[in-house]
Amino acid sequence: MLMKQLPTFKKSALALALAAGTAMAAGTSQASDVEVLHWWTSGGEARAANVLKELLEAEGYGWQDFAVAGGGGETAMTVLKSRAMSGNPPSAAQIKGPEIQEWGELGLLGDLNEVADAEGWNDLLPEIVADIMRYDGQYVAVPANVHRVNWLWANPDVLEAAGVDMPTTLDELFAAGEAIREAGFVPLAHGGQSWQDATVFESVVLGSQGTEFYQQALVELDPEALGGEQMVAALEDFKRLRELMDEGMPGRDWNIATAMVIEGVAGFQLMGDWAKGEFTAAGLTAGEDYLCAAAPGTEDAFTFNIDSLAMFRVTDDAEREAQHTLARLVLEPTFQEAFNLAKGSIPARPDLDMSEFDSCAQQSMADFQRTAEEDGLVPSMAHGMAVRADVQGAIFDVVTNYFNDADMPAEEAAQRLVSAAETASF
Amino acid sequence: MSETPTRTALRPTASGRLQAWLPRLVLAPSVAVSLFFVYGFMLWTFVLSLTSSRMLPSYDFVGFGQYARLMANERWWVASTNLMIFGTLFIVICLVLGALLAMLLDQKIRQEGALRTVYLYPMALSFIVTGVVWKWLLNPQLGIQAMVRSWGFESFEFDWIVDPDMAIYTLVIAAVWQASGFVMALFLAGLRGIDDSIIKAAQLDGASLPRIYWRVVMPCLRPVVFSAVMILAHIAIKSFDLVVALTGGGPGYATDLPATFMYTHAFNRAQIGLGSASAMLMLGGVLAILIPYLYSELRSRKHG
Numbered sequence: 001m002l003m004k005q006l007p008t009f010k011k012s013a014l015a016l017a018l019a020a021g022t023a024m025a026a027g028t029s030q031a032s033d034v035e036v037l038h039w040w041t042s043g044g045e046a047r048a049a050n051v052l053k054e055l056l057e058a059e060g061y062g063w064q065d066f067a068v069a070g071g072g073g074e075t076a077m078t079v080l081k082s083r084a085m086s087g088n089p090p091s092a093a094q095i096k097g098p099e100i101q102e103w104g105e106l107g108l109l110g111d112l113n114e115v116a117d118a119e120g121w122n123d124l125l126p127e128i129v130a131d132i133m134r135y136d137g138q139y140v141a142v143p144a145n146v147h148r149v150n151w152l153w154a155n156p157d158v159l160e161a162a163g164v165d166m167p168t169t170l171d172e173l174f175a176a177g178e179a180i181r182e183a184g185f186v187p188l189a190h191g192g193q194s195w196q197d198a199t200v201f202e203s204v205v206l207g208s209q210g211t212e213f214y215q216q217a218l219v220e221l222d223p224e225a226l227g228g229e230q231m232v233a234a235l236e237d238f239k240r241l242r243e244l245m246d247e248g249m250p251g252r253d254w255n256i257a258t259a260m261v262i263e264g265v266a267g268f269q270l271m272g273d274w275a276k277g278e279f280t281a282a283g284l285t286a287g288e289d290y291l292c293a294a295a296p297g298t299e300d301a302f303t304f305n306i307d308s309l310a311m312f313r314v315t316d317d318a319e320r321e322a323q324h325t326l327a328r329l330v331l332e333p334t335f336q337e338a339f340n341l342a343k344g345s346i347p348a349r350p351d352l353d354m355s356e357f358d359s360c361a362q363q364s365m366a367d368f369q370r371t372a373e374e375d376g377l378v379p380s381m382a383h384g385m386a387v388r389a390d391v392q393g394a395i396f397d398v399v400t401n402y403f404n405d406a407d408m409p410a411e412e413a414a415q416r417l418v419s420a421a422e423t424a425s426f
Numbered sequence: 427m428s429e430t431p432t433r434t435a436l437r438p439t440a441s442g443r444l445q446a447w448l449p450r451l452v453l454a455p456s457v458a459v460s461l462f463f464v465y466g467f468m469l470w471t472f473v474l475s476l477t478s479s480r481m482l483p484s485y486d487f488v489g490f491g492q493y494a495r496l497m498a499n500e501r502w503w504v505a506s507t508n509l510m511i512f513g514t515l516f517i518v519i520c521l522v523l524g525a526l527l528a529m530l531l532d533q534k535i536r537q538e539g540a541l542r543t544v545y546l547y548p549m550a551l552s553f554i555v556t557g558v559v560w561k562w563l564l565n566p567q568l569g570i571q572a573m574v575r576s577w578g579f580e581s582f583e584f585d586w587i588v589d590p591d592m593a594i595y596t597l598v599i600a601a602v603w604q605a606s607g608f609v610m611a612l613f614l615a616g617l618r619g620i621d622d623s624i625i626k627a628a629q630l631d632g633a634s635l636p637r638i639y640w641r642v643v644m645p646c647l648r649p650v651v652f653s654a655v656m657i658l659a660h661i662a663i664k665s666f667d668l669v670v671a672l673t674g675g676g677p678g679y680a681t682d683l684p685a686t687f688m689y690t691h692a693f694n695r696a697q698i699g700l701g702s703a704s705a706m707l708m709l710g711g712v713l714a715i716l717i718p719y720l721y722s723e724l725r726s727r728k729h730g
Contacts, residue, residue, distance in 0.1 A: 074693070074694050078693050081481065081482060084482065085482060085483070099481075099696075102480070102481050102696070103481075106481075106482060192676055192677055193674060193676065194675075194676070194678070194679070246567065247566050247567065247585060247588050248565055248566060248567030248568065249588075250565075250587060250588050250673070250676055250677050251561065251587075251673060251674045251676060388696065389481075389694070389695045389696040389697075390480065390695050390696055390697050392695075393690070393691070393694070393695035393697075397500075397501050397678075397679055400676070400677075400678040400679065401590075401678040401679060401680075402678075403678065404590050404676070404677035404678035404680065405590055405678065416500075423495065423498065423499075
């Protein structure tokens with residue numbers, strides 16, 4: 001008896017050890033459920049995601065929540081990769097920008113053309129947004145919102161104490177900064193983390209050299225633009241901003257920097273419109289207790305950062321139907337409004353009524369529509385909308401190193417940007 | 427009916443076999459698990475380091491191309507140099523400070539137990555806690571600099587954590603603060619293990635106290651130094667949490683270490699191939715320390 005059992009026991013123990021990894025990943029989703037991987041986990045975002053869940057359930061489909069916390073979604077992406085590798089991806093996942101193309105190349109995304117045609121997405125979405133949602137001409141993802149990155153936030157009390165107005169050009173910003181410093185405040189609140197450095201950098205490039213140059217350099221990665229005189233000038237302006245920051249900035253989180261503006265310690269902050277969430281949470285009203293304006297010199301441009309849900313290829317018809325319903329619901333006004341009111345961003349479809357939104361969001365929407373027609377709409381490099389993760393990382397390295405190194409000349413940084421764009425990927 | 431006697435005859439053999447098999451049986455799962463999850467994945471990482479893998483593993487082999495890219499990557503060199511600076515200073519300062527503390531504690535002072543605990547306790551903290559505490563202490567606007575300035579020394583400056591050239595030394599400060607107490611405990615145990623009569627003999631010969639420590643005690647502590655270096659070297663090479671908590675790799679990437687480099691590239695930047703190559707080089711670094719250690723361990727056991 002014993003002798004007989006032994007081999008089987010050994011085998012099953014080994015099998016157990018081997019299977020442990022894959023067994024954990026095996027989901028239990030039913031055919032008519034959609035499992036959605038996302039990182040909308042902060043208070044307002046979670047409520048907004050719940051709206052989508054209720055809408056979906058009202059249509060008779062189940063929502064399987066797969067929330068992975070962690071602001072930038074890096075943890076969520078790691079989880080998604082391991083799920084995809086084990087051959088069991090969720091039916092929908094929050095994937096954005098060029099990463100959609102990468103997943104598309106792996107052949108893992110299913111197409112949404114049926115829904116897109118029925119709902120007329122081509123007419124609804126600005127062309128540049130629709131392009132990001134398509135892989136190989138097929139819709140594979142649906143946008144949930146549009147964040148604007150090139151914002152300047154300000155505390156009106158500090159500005160008044162220093163006797164300055166909202167700056168509209170970089171030179172005005174430097175002048176206002178000096179006045180604010182003399183009045184005893186920190187001119188520009190900033191956190192020394194590479195993505196924040198890059199966020200400020202791209203707004204300066206845009207403000208100092210314009211949309212066309214931004215597009216050439218940071219989106220198309222044209223070596224002549226990246227290494228040229230215009231880039232050197234932009235880099236010098238960027239470095240000058242450092243003089244407006246305080247020395248406590250290294251490692252500071254962006255929301256702490258926003259808190260400095262809220263508390264009246266600092267005058268300005270250059271940050272995307274998610275900062276509005278902090279102002280709102282502090283009970284402040286846009287236009288009265290805090291001011292917003294396009295980053296200096298960028299009123300005719302709009303750097304966007306779009307959250308989107310990409311749909312994975314599924315074989316089951318019922319599941320595909322559920323996926324399509326989800327995709328349709330995401331773009332419907334109910335969700336777009338509820339979600340974007342909570343998140344501080346604006347709806348991805350420009351045809352919605354904005355009366356519920358605050359003045360900053362209304363301005364954002366107006367600029368979104370205007371810049372979409374005037375070629376001022378550009379993807380945000382710092383937020384993974386313009387270039388792939390490896391190139392983006394290499395650019396971050398150069399930008400943050402240049403910004404923190406007092407001795408590096410702008411010409412050298414520009415040359416490094418060129419080689420970063422060239423050597424980042426195989 | 428005829429089966430019964432045969433079965434009873436077999437029983438002792440069966441239980442004997444069970445006895446022989448049991449240890450292997452119990453060990454088998456853990457051996458299988460560690461073979462698969464440690465050595466299997468090591469091998470897999472090596473294979474991946476030879477491919478052009480980006481976001482997900484692929485098997486498009488490019489030879490040692492990823493290693494060539496790594497060598498051309500400026501950030502990797504910053505990380506490696508940082509490890510050299512950090513590792514050397516961390517080990518040396520910990521050893522010196524630990525030995526010094528141990529000798530001072532060894533002077534039959536009062537309240538030795540309490541003092542020992544005070545020095546040893548930092549080791550009980552995780553590097554994350556150490557990192558966060560020191561991040562605040564070193565922040566020029568919150569910590570030591572602000573405090574000394576508020577005492578009236580307006581020109582006092584201690585802003586290493588902000589300075590890309592000095593930031594790496596803040597890592598050393600925090601790590602030494604955490605680990606030197608542990609080294610002290612090792613040395614103290616070593617000191618207590620030394621036969622008193624040797625020291626008394628030296629005293630009779632008229633040797634001064636520093637001379638006794640340097641010439642008599644230290645040579646006896648060689649094995650302690652050796653194991654302390656081994657342990658500290660591992661802590662240094664594996665340092666990841668301290669960097670993440672204390673500086674986040676910044677300012678810029680001035681305090682990047684190979685471990686944080688590997689994590690960033692493999693998991694955040696969709697460069698699994700490059701990340702794997704850097705992981706293999708780190709493994710090489712660990713082996714370079716481990717193999718001489720194992721070699722000497724095994725040799726001394728043979729002699730023993």
